[in-house]
Amino acid sequence: MKTEQRDIYDITIIGGGPAGMYAAFYSGMRAMRTKLIDAKQELGGFMRTYPEKLVWDVGGVDPIRCERLIDALERQAKTFDPTIVLGQEIAHLERHEDVFVLTSKTGECHYTRTILLCAGRGMTQVQKLDVEGANRYELTNLHYVITDLSRFKDKRVLISGGGDSAVDWANEIVKLAKEVIVAHRRDEFTAHELPVAQMRASAKVMTPYMIDCLHGAGDSIGSVALRHFKTGAIKQVEVDEVVVSHGFDRDFGDVLNWGLDREDYGVSVDARMRTSIPGIFGAGDFITYGSKVRLIAGAFNDAVLAVNSAKLYLEPTASDMAGVSSHHAAFFEKNKAILQG
Known part of the structure; x- marks a missing residue:
């Protein structure tokens, strides 16, 4: 299979809920070429089902309407200009040497070196x-x-x-x-x-x-x-x-047919968010592990661990994590613009 280098991403995130959006931001901090794909026509995932609800348990954030939290997460996710693809449900997975090929139900192909599954609760249907x-x-x-x-x-x-x-x-x-x-x-x-x-x-x-x-x-x-x-x-x-x-009834589509190890409540990952398939990682409600916390705050932590693992998978000599934002070179000019504004 021939693929042009410009079409191959370092990481492709499947799912645009809180885990997926934060992963898109954090992978930018790790200088990874990032694509985010969601089956729906908007980001937000399951949070879109309760836009008026007040969310209290996100660290350092005052009680906030869910729709406003979604807007803030979406703005943050776009900080490093990831490619965002909406309205495509991924159905098929192939691997060609060190490149995964993801095919949507509408026939589009996406090429990536790693995959981060943030499918949340899947395509939900209210009971x-x-x-x-x-x-x-x-x-x-x-x-x-x-x-x-x-x-x-x-x-x-x-x-x-x-x-x-x-x-x-x-x-x-x-x-x-x-x-x-x-x-x-x-x-x-x-x-x-x-x-x-x-x-x-x-x-x-x-x-x-x-x-x-x-x-x-x-x-x-x-x-x-x-x-x-x-x-x-x-x-x-x-x-x-x-x-x-x-x-809600949950439907994860064809992803569960990819051969991933799973338990009653999600795809199994280890402490570093690695699934049973090398190069595929998971975060958020889609996954399960011993100390899993099913909160939005927990999804953020999962995303950080998963992106760090994906970075090390691609570059074993890379640092274990991104530098903190106050010292991160990517924010120098952004911080100046904010402080001067």
Whole structure:
């Protein structure tokens, strides 16, 4: 196979969520020729499903709306002008000597010396409410994704779900709503302890209950029948808005057919983010290892370790990590421009 040198990248990042965007920035700090590919038409990954949510746990950053955090990460990712390709889902992998060939479902080929998998939660599809007639309310007051919190002001809101998203939305909406009811089919919530405690203190929690039936006039839900998961008893609650947060189905496409070692929750990597295939690395929610932290902050750390490993794979005598930004030559002129501005 003949490929021109200018078409071969040092590292190609698959996935444009927080891990992928930070890896694009950090690989620039390591002077690597970088390409980032995402199957969607915009960067942000799974964070795009909750643009209005407040994010508290990124180090050194005040509580910030997720959409603003995405914008900041995207600007940072473009610092060193990586090539960014959107709307291409990578399907096929080949290796020709020291070059990987990645082929998208639309036929485009990408040539790279290393690969960094940051596929996050894959191509996600929301788990919809399995109740007869639920789809008729999706354009009015049945919500799977929240893009505008203001619509819940002074409303009676029912939230169905027990994970982090359901609990986080309850804690956000309760600040605006007239009443928030959280229904979960189990007694215990799988979300983090502190948000759960905050929710229990401010919202009405009904467990173990699940949505049995929606009642409405026209195209809007007016009340919901909740069924006790153990006894079958029904309770009727009046509502203005219903939020369903039952999680997402994940689809990683053909990447999982490449022969990568994996476990129940992600592709396996070692402490240096190396997969079972030499030259392929991983970061973010797509991977798993013993001390894995599934936070945005953890994705950043994964990205740094993975890029450093990719750099050493290409150049075994390179330094173990990039120089800190305050002493990094790449920032000298940028710092001057900022300070003078």
